[in-house]
Amino acid sequence: MKSFNQKAKITLVGAGPGDPELLTLKGLRAIKTADVILYDSLANPELLDHNPYAHKVFVGKRKGSQRFSQEQINSLLVDFAKFPYHIVRLKGGDPMVFGRAMEEIETARAHNIPVEVIPGISSYSGAAAYQQVPITERGISRSFWVVTGTDKDGQLSTDLALAARSSATVIVLMGMSKLTEIVDLFSQHKPLDYPVSIVQNATLPDARSLSGQLDNIVALNTIAQLASPGLLIFGAAARNLDDIEQEMAAIKTRKQ
Numbered sequence: 001m002k003s004f005n006q007k008a009k010i011t012l013v014g015a016g017p018g019d020p021e022l023l024t025l026k027g028l029r030a031i032k033t034a035d036v037i038l039y040d041s042l043a044n045p046e047l048l049d050h051n052p053y054a055h056k057v058f059v060g061k062r063k064g065s066q067r068f069s070q071e072q073i074n075s076l077l078v079d080f081a082k083f084p085y086h087i088v089r090l091k092g093g094d095p096m097v098f099g100r101a102m103e104e105i106e107t108a109r110a111h112n113i114p115v116e117v118i119p120g121i122s123s124y125s126g127a128a129a130y131q132q133v134p135i136t137e138r139g140i141s142r143s144f145w146v147v148t149g150t151d152k153d154g155q156l157s158t159d160l161a162l163a164a165r166s167s168a169t170v171i172v173l174m175g176m177s178k179l180t181e182i183v184d185l186f187s188q189h190k191p192l193d194y195p196v197s198i199v200q201n202a203t204l205p206d207a208r209s210l211s212g213q214l215d216n217i218v219a220l221n222t223i224a225q226l227a228s229p230g231l232l233i234f235g236a237a238a239r240n241l242d243d244i245e246q247e248m249a250a251i252k253t254r255k256q
Contacts, residue, residue, distance in 0.1 A: 007084035010077055010108045012095040014120015015043035019203035022126065023047060027118045034088035036080045038073065042092025042229060054088075070100055074107040081113045094122040098148055098173055122146075123231055124171045127202035131209055133237050135169045140236045143168040149175020149182060149232075156181055164189045169235040176228045180218050186234055187214045195238035200230035211238060 011030045016022035023031075031037065031047060034054045039045075041060025048056055057076065059068040068076070073089075080087045095101040095117055108115035124146050128135045135144045145163045149172045150156060156178055163170045164186045175182050176198075186194065192215035200208045212220045 008081040010115045012117045014094040016121045017123040017126030017203045020044045020046040035085040036087045039090040043090045094120045097122045127199045141169045145170045169237040172232040197233040197238035200226045
């Protein structure tokens, strides 16, 4: 196979969970030196302002719609690498956490294109920090699971059944469309007052959160209408979000 120009390079950059200031310094350096940036729908567009000269291509995918398939994205990476370009693949969260990064890494390797991965803050970590919800807590939660809500066919992930039996904090990404089914699954293994929280747009100014328990979270969200991009938190950690919401409500009342 013919090697690509030695100056061509692909860098997968984790854009973080939304707040543009959560980008790493190394990720910022990669963006600034890019000739081409292929960016996702969950990557904050403000990050593109760090390099006004790069050619930018939106390749975002959301449930129910996508501009490019993964195969087309892979082809774009290869096509741009035929030139002496530095191509940045800007991915929401962390590239190696439900980011389909390995498919793009394997594509680069198959065509002898140098590839680098720069990690980013995942949405579950960002939500935990910004909502002050410790996903592990001494004497309460000693471990945590991060699980996708659906598999590649859009069906409920089989790993959820295992997670629901665990005593760990369980964080479900990409599960908002399956909220009712996921809650029903957890209800088979946990008491009905088991804490559940929903966090939407966790690190952004328009972040919203909702706390409840297995027997009322679906009804509460029917009113609140939190949606994607969001995540679900099951377990004792979710009670912290409820405490914070009450504290913030009390502060707001005192100011009135």
